[in-house]
Amino acid sequence: MSILLPQPIAAYFAADSAERASVAACFSETATVKDEGKIHAGRAAIHRWKTEASSQYTYVSEPFAMAQDEDRTIVTSRVTGNFPGSPVDLRYAFTVNGDKIARLEITL
Structure with a gap:
């Protein structure tokens, strides 16, 4: 099933599948990412x-x-790879500001 993602979020998943080093360009300068209990700021x-x-x-x-949850766009994605517990469905909670991601929280 294909879903139509907002442009900044679509850009994130496209960068993550092609050139992962370019993922950071999808975020604002002051953005934060919370993943595996750690916060990455900037x-x-x-x-x-x-x-x-x-x-x-x-x-x-x-x-x-x-789905929408107030100011966040929640995207559920099946992640498959060579990591423990694969495959897993992860929830990506994006807060977008203009054409950049301001905050991302990744959870199970």
Whole structure:
């Protein structure tokens, strides 16, 4: 099933599937990402987070559902790869400001 994602979120998933190092460009300079209990603040920290995660595991993320929760867009994606517990459905809670992502929280 294909879903129509808002442009900044679609750009995030496209970058994550092609050139993971470019994921940070989808975020504002002061954005934050919360993943695995850790907060990565600022575009440079987000770049380090994605670079480190991508060097550890190979994976594919396939968004299949989307919902609104106040100011957040919640995207559920099936993530399959060479990590413990694969495959897993993850919830990506995006807060978008203009054409950039201001906040992302990834949870089970």
